[in-house]
Amino acid sequence: MNGQRFPELGCYGLAGHSATPRDLIDEARLAEELGIGSMFLSERFATKDAGVLAGAAIAATTTLGIGTAATNHNTRHPLITATMAATAHRMSGGRYAFGLGRGFGMLFDLMGVPQVTSAQIEDSIGIYRRLWHGEAVAGHDGPAGQFPYLNQDSSFDEDIPVMLVAIGDKTLELAGRVADAVVLHTFLSDETLARSVATIRGSAERAGRDPASVRVWSVLATVEDSIPEEARLRKLVGRLATYMQGYGGVLVDANRWDQADLERFRNDPLVQGYPGAFDAIGTVEELTYLRDEVLPAHWLAASGTGNAETCANRVLDQFDAGADSVILHGATPSELAPVVEAWAAIRPAIRPADRFAGLPTNPGLT
Structure with a gap:
């Protein structure tokens, strides 16, 4: 699936804090009109629920990729989380990718839920994938918890991409082993981006995977002069x-x-x-x-600051450092419009000419 002009670009919906989640509907439509490939949705425990936002963005668009980046495995029962992702996957016609992150340990302590570990994330992803492929999970006792019996639908055979949000080396290595895509963090230097990509690719190769099969999204704070x-x-x-x-x-x-x-x-x-x-x-x-x-x-x-052309060239820097795709972070689609226009102007000169050819709209697929 490749329905957008710039499948290599992404943005966030409701960037930052928002008290008016309905704004997401217009943002998603505009992102699609601009040709941005994917919209990512972060979760905050106020008016930004991952499932509700994904459903709204899916319903408002027809070709835009939608990614949850991120929710946490420990804030929902695994069957509830698997159902959220399966619903979004089918509702979107395959445009949806499910994303997990570690979250904030201090916040989880205050909420009274366990802090997140790599073992829990890996175990949870294994449970989700089994459920999405029609398996029943019986007598499970692992890092993610004890579950006597989990089942969605034995007819399921859903290939739902899993993304992992990662900063540190341990999470980058985990992502290389088990994730379909990785969303990096804002405010990484170009050197750190290149090093992170190498860590992910190396981990994938050691796990017997094709290193190129993991899609790496850099996240560039993009604040244009207008x-x-x-x-x-x-x-x-x-x-x-x-x-x-x-x-x-x-x-x-x-x-x-x-x-x-x-x-x-x-x-x-x-x-x-x-x-x-x-x-x-x-x-x-x-x-x-x-x-x-x-x-x-x-x-x-x-970050990417200055006029639109300067910001677009900073996007190019991300690709030169090894990223497969770039999220223009922190700005709404309307604020990003000049940067996308500038990107459209420099994109034809990028070599090789087919660099982005065939890149799926779904942000979790390569």
Whole structure:
């Protein structure tokens, strides 16, 4: 299936925080009109339920790929999760890919659910795939839990792609072993992207898989100049600062950045005791201060900023670093329109000329 002009490009629906999930319907339609290949849907425990969003995006479109990136295996019973994915798969006519991630350990502690381990993810994926292919799962006792009997429909033979959201080496290696596609993290340097791709491919090869069979999506924060200044600050500075609030150590380790810079961020008087996420409540003055005085410039440079042509060339950098596809992260389809237009202008000169030929719209397939 290849129904979009740019199957190598993706975007997120309801990028960031949203109190109006109905906006997703128009966003999905516009993304499809622009030719963007896939729309990814993240989950937040307020007004962004993965199943509801996937159903809305599927119903609003006819050729757009839809991917959950991501939900967590530990927040739903495996039979419920498998049913959500199977429903979206059939409703979309095969345009849907199911994505899992590790989530936030501190949040899971507060919720009273177990933290996520690699063994649990691998075990859960095995359960889902068995169910999707019509098997009954009886007497299961594994890392994902104890389940006396799970069954969907013995007539099922559904090949639903599984994506894994990954940052650290252990998760990248897991993805290479078991996933159909990998969604990397925002604010990875080009060097880190290349290293991550190599880790995934190497793990796939060691597992006896074709390394090229795993589709790798880079995630490029894309903040083009026509976006108003306050929104640009929120989408770039605010988003990076929020990541650093939540799991800065993981991102710094992945990029091999200096831990001293992270400690300087954490110890800054503005950051200590800040009452919320910077991308949600940060003021222009606070975000400007973080940009100019606290966050290292090379951290923020792991993104696509500037005019549309500059952003499009940063997309090309992602492919040169080894990515199969690129998610333009943090902006709505309307905000991405100039970048997509600029990409359309430079794409014909990319070599080899058939680089993206035959790339499926489904974001989990190669």
